Amino acid sequence: MFCRFSYSVLTIFTASLLTFANTACSQEEKKVDGSVAYLPSLRGDYFSLHSAEVGRKYHIYVRLPEGYEKTKNQRFPTVYLLDGDSTFPMLAPLHLFMHYDDQIPETIIVGIAYGSFEPDVNMRHFDFRTVMDDGSRGGALQFLSMLEKELIPRIDRRFRTDPARRVLVGQSRGGSAVLQAAWLKPRLSWAHIASNPGREPDTKLLYGMDRDVPASTQGGYLIVASGSHDRDYLRGTALEWRDRFASRADLPWKARFIDVEGGTHAADLGNAYRAAMKVIFDAGPEKGNN
Structure with a gap:
């Protein structure tokens, strides 16, 4: 038994x-x-970043250049994408095609994601603002400290980056954060691309339009891209930036305004990114490089 x-x-x-x-x-x-390992246009790396500066976790996605493993001594420009939850899967594959067609250099692309669109997880409404609607302080300074002290050093240690060609890209509120970075941390990035940036709640201007020019920076680019069909109040402020700011000769950056004809607020981010990168790298078939 x-x-x-x-x-x-x-x-x-x-x-x-x-x-x-x-x-x-x-x-x-x-x-x-x-796994995204089966999507070669997104292939690279992923890690979570528990930020002591901000006190929250971020999800970091990295797309490596095509043939990265074979170019042992080559260093690459690095593009940091705010709102990586949506911008990374959109712009990382687009950049590969831009490399093919526009002769844009291959880059390391870093997407900074929250992991959700839910407002209790996705804190872009706080991280990307210096001042909130009620006048209280936003989290922009802590977010910039996270970039400067935690994320960028980790990316530079882990991959073959070219620190002299670092690009920061943002859309809408993320565009505001890019403008803030240009003014508050001018040496952090070489080029800044703000697509349809949001206005400041206190001044109703794009960040920096009412500020003194920084005493010294490393140069580089400050680009505002605006869709002609963007929301009226944002489009109007962007055109004011073009007329009052981009035409100034005393700026430490090469300020450029890009008019995305027919572009809407969010859906034309790819067109804005492509146009801005062609300016930054002086590339494209129309330059006679094809």
Whole structure:
């Protein structure tokens, strides 16, 4: 009786173990099959960053240049994308095609993501603002400290970056954050691309329009791209920036205004990015480089 019972228990246990193993293998296969490793235009790296400066976690996605492993001594420009939850899967593959068609240099692309669009997780409404609507302080300074002290040094250690060609890109509120970075941390990036940036709640201007020019910077680019069909109040402020700011000769950056004809607020980010990168790298078939 005891032997028969033990055998039955052993049989049931073995069958259960095999079922669990098969289920685990099946789940692992699904996980692997769904990995971005099978999307070569997004292939690179991922890590989570627990920021002491901000006090929250970010998800960092990295797209490496095509043939990165074979170019052992080459260093690459690095593009940092705010709102990486949506901008990274949009612009990383686009950049590859820009490299093919426009002769834009291959770059390391870093997407800074929150992991959700839910407002209790996605804190762009706080991280990208110096002043909130009610006049209280936003989290922009802490966010910039996270970039400067935590994320950028980690990317520079981990990958073959060219620190002299660092580009910061943002859309809407993220565009405001790019303008803030240009003024508050002018040496952090070489080029700044703000697509349809939001206005400041206190001045109703784009960040920096009412400020004194920084005493000294490393130069580089400050680009505002505006869709002609953007929201009226944002379009109007961007045109004011073009007329009052981009035409100034005393700026430490090469300020450029890009008019995205027919562009809307968010859906034309790819067009704004492409046009801005062609300005920065002086590239494209129309330059006679093809």
